[in-house]
Amino acid sequence: MKLGNKLIISMLLYFVIGITSLNYVTDIVVMKSYSKLEKDNLYLEGERVRNIFTDATKRLDDLTKDWAYWDDTYEFLYNENKEFVDRNLVVSTFEEINMDYAIIYNNNGQAILDYRYDENDKKIKKVKKSVINELWKYKNKDGLINIDGKVLSISSRQITDTNKIEKPEGLLVFAYDFDKEIIKNLKDKLKADIEVDFNESSFNSDIDIKTYNANSTASFKIPYLNDNKAMEVKINIPNKITNLGKKTITEFIWLNTAMFLIFTFILFLILRFVIINRLYKLRKGTHEITKSKDLSKRLNIKGNDEVSDLKDDINFMLEKIESINQELTEYATFDMLTGVLNRRAGLKILKKHMFISKEKGTPLTIAYIDVNNLKVVNDKGSHQLGDRLLTDVVDIINSNIRNTDKVCRLGGDEFLIIFPNSDYITVNKIFNRIQSVLQKINKSSNKPYSIAISKGIVEYDKEMDIDHFIELADKYMYEEKKNK
Template sequence: MRKKIISSITISSFIVFFVLFLFISENIKKDYNKFEHRRSEERYKMIKNEFKSLSDNLKTLTSDWGEWDDTYEFVKNKNKKYIKSNLSPESIATLGVNYLYITDSEGENVYSVGYDQQKEGGVIPPEKLLIDLLQFDDLAGMYVSNENKIMIFSSAPITDSEGLKDSIGKIIMAYEFKLSDLNKKLGTQVEFLDIKPTEENTFEVNISKDKVNNKFYIPSFSNKDLVLKDSLDADILVLGKDSIKKYIWVLVINLIILILIISIGIEKLILVRLRKIEITVEEIIEKKDLSRRLEVTGNDEISLLKKNINIFLETIENMNNKLIGKASYDVMTGIFNRHTGIEKLNFMIQESKFKNEPLTGCFVDIDGLKFVNDNFSHNDGDDLIKSIASILKSFSREEDLLFRLGGDEFFMAFLGPDHSDTEKIFSRISLYLEEYNKNSQKPYDLKISYGIIDYVYNQSIEEFIDSADTEMYKHKSEKKCLRS
């Protein structure tokens, strides 16, 4: 009888612990894989957003030239002074473009100029490229030629600065995309893989033993996808595997303790107390409440078993909390990452509607990050990003939202303060940066461009952020005009 009881207790205990282990380990594996997929998705959004940023910057530049009265007069009168002053190869080199075309209203080439960045000299712009780009009326983006050359281009109508006259032609700017520039700015190691006809793909994730291999499909106006690849250490997945190994050891120790308890043999006392443990463990599994603990009284073997089960549950809870923190915060700056920021921004929008309070957003872009990366080091570039993040955080309240969109871009949201209040906040930030730069020993200045926008009822999050992004580019353009 005693042997049957001991055998029954041993088997049932093994089953309970085995089921508990399988349930937790399988769910942890799924969660860790899910977070790896989410990290790849954030990486894809950051890269795609950078392509949008490149085309938006070129669009701003092209629009400025298209609305310039001197450009309008040049198309009308073919003024050679305009060519000498503005259309030399060296002039467009300072704009960072390879080719500039000016056409009349019939699409005929009025003037074109090119510059080879590698040879540092002028070249004749290809006529075929102009023909191809003319089909994209007043657009900006990426174009892949038949020779698989990747170009960032922008087309804008030529009119007067007041916008009162009809367009008499187009101005088109284009430059050859360099993957090395993208990697420098974003701090990535993305590689070129292929160019394929456009499909429905956005990105692919392949998780191996300790690596996460990504493919990113970037669409273009030429119905071709630029396919990029990169490989990252699967540190979240490795963390999960290590935690599961710890759980196995904890289970083994607990099972050994259980066998010792059974061998002592106080059947009735053991059966009653073990049944309570079994019920509690089953409730924890059913409710998935890892914060719950067993009540420990006494100093005997069963109390020791309860303590070890509590240690086991606490270990799982701590590892999950670490995982949540790793998935919610930007590793470099310590502020919220894009995914978490978007989630919290959605809650702020709902709260704004419920409380009928104003919600303002601000898109912040670091000025001169590429200059710092190119002229000093990527460590200095990382320090610049972290310094700006720290300053923005110091000027935000606990109820305000600050997160990193990716690269050198941040977003802030304020519930309660209106547009005027937010302007005052950023005026204080600007004054602080000026004072900081005066006293700084760094060989470069900390500068930002920003765009503030009010949330409009029923506006989507993407529209809200894009509107602030547009305002930021206006601010950046205004500063360039002031400098010139």
């Protein structure tokens, strides 16, 4: 089935299924999402309030540590000097840090200092014995305790020197009344409708979410340190998200039903003219390239979308294939080190010229070349130096032969030069000239090696095959090399 026909059927199914499922999706799925969002919002609000309440219960933690890990406090634990008290624990201290209790115990649990700040009288008074006895039980603790009908937020640390070298001893306790005034300040800070129950009988660490028609509640509990009860905090929040969701869904259903058919038709036109037609053009172009086998052709589709990206990818692939073909041709034709023809390409050209010489009777001569002392240069110098020797030989030969003459590397230090339309005498003169050039270069050059070659020259006889032709030149080359 054509892509255009598939598009028509898809659009019809899209319209029918969309209208049929619209009510279900919006009423069930979307409202479920609104409800989840409402609960998530309640949880986040509960988490926000709990964090602030928790911070409030542990407000004195850093202060207690500073005082407990202090040389002056550690010294007071043993000499109870009045100067320490008069200098540090005065009315202004309690007011500045909003603290109501300061108690220092010795190792026996006796309070050697017990101060309670009375906010009404603006005076420092003694702490009740029951409170002193209760607070001694909680060493190195932070949290709430419920005692004598009051809720205190305490922070306690054993006392040591500033560098924490001495063994921790005694106990320092700072506390303040976690009363209705504190709760009111927290409500004002949070700007939320909050209820607090100081005598909740059970404890659960999770935030409890309860949803009702008009509003919902998020509640959490902070346990007391001294009994199984807890302080419960409830946040009352109107269900704004779900109410807004119901209103939005009703409006959306009516509007979406009216617009669905128009949207489907417009979408069909867009897909037809913007995508399908361009894909047809792309397909036609690829067929033309396949049929012509011309990899230099390129597709031309205008636009800045996935279809044009596909066109670019195909064009890029064609460029890569064309480039790879060129590279493969070079690898199959040329020697990578010297740039001359490789053995396969050279023998192919030689066969061609042998055929022409045989058919037309034109002269054809080859020279089998061996670069002398390459192994010595490789062993005493380096293989890189040997490579330079080979390229130098090729450069000298190429500069003294015609463009129609072809050089191919047979392998290692052996080369074959093809001289079309040249007889033995002509080629021999060329090599006499090359030998003169080599002698001049060897005398004037500072290179760490001398350049020398051995050659075997053979003029083609139409009775020869290619193997005999080359073997004869190879034989003459070795005879010359042997006689040097």
